[in-house]
Amino acid sequence: MKIKDLVKQHGSLVSYAKGEHVFRQGDNDEFLYFIQSGFLKAYYLSMDGKEQVKSFLSPNSVIGSLLSCYSKQHCSFSLLCLEQASLVKIPFDLLHNLSQQDITLANELQHYLLMLAMKKEKREYELLCLPAEQRYRQLQAEMPELFNQVTQKDIAHYLGITNVALSRIKKRLHANIP
Amino acid sequence: MKIKDLVKQHGSLVSYAKGEHVFRQGDNDEFLYFIQSGFLKAYYLSMDGKEQVKSFLSPNSVIGSLLSCYSKQHCSFSLLCLEQASLVKIPFDLLHNLSQQDITLANELQHYLLMLAMKKEKREYELLCLPAEQRYRQLQAEMPELFNQVTQKDIAHYLGITNVALSRIKKRLHANIP
DNA sequence: AATCAGCATTAACCTGGGTTAACACCGATG
């Protein structure tokens, strides 16, 4: 069986308006979400109430809190719709259990996990090794569309800085390339 | 088949002296390493020559560059022995290919990947949301042994700061708890 | 049209951490 078929058979379609949460940090939410349409942001709230963006989600991507799905802990982040969105959700355990017997499913899931792990390693490198300005330039090069879809505040929070700092960086850069 | 058996059958034992590299950033190294004894550090070198520590490895942990193993790109980090170490290595492709047919192997690998993904999400959260001082206190709480095994410089580079900054943080903290 | 909320920009000020360098300490090596 393919994940696509599983999603078709057992998935339930859910829709959210702009500004609605799919789940919130602290919830127990043991679903995987396959994004059909819309644009979402996954974000953390730190103890002092500041927001940091974990990732942006566009159609065809998959998301879910592995901590909640696999470890039965609370979600460590919130998932918010930046525009009207429709997703298909399936219980993670369903996929996980079926993959215990279904090799096709297991391999497909494995592929997703490997891609995820590589993406996260890249992010770790960037946060650890690159200064904010370079992270900004790299983001611009890799996801130029993003800058039309989200506010500068969210971009900044994705880069790990404040909107004020991002504004300064932009000014610095444009000064050099007149 | 279990991974343990696979490692026993097809693994080759390799030993390194303190200070030796298992592989270096930029290499192609498509092996998974199962650490039998010793203590290692995985680290990044940024373009300006500064070092940042990705993780520390102790016996029973597994490491390898997924980027190199799965994407056939170059390793994005180096693996260095902080003390005499012995590892068992197997080609990643061997495990990956066998897991295409062997459901037990696939599930075990899946479990490793899920654990890895959760660990990386935690690290992302910490780097993004916690100030250096709190990351230090958390590390102290979670891995107290570490402080006897590695230099303060390496701890600092793991936290994403310099040894000088770490020295200051320690001083600040001890001043408050006399 | 008037109001209001959220966003981006800019300035002023502050702080945490980077940089450099001096110094002391220790273990290894000659």
Add this chain to the structure above:
DNA sequence: CATCGGTGTTAACCCAGGTTAATGCTGATT
């Protein structure tokens, strides 16, 4: 024993980014 390299501490200086706040813009609501 003397020396040397690596390590940790401390101080002085600097800068990137955080904080706060004022300003202007835009788009939504009434």
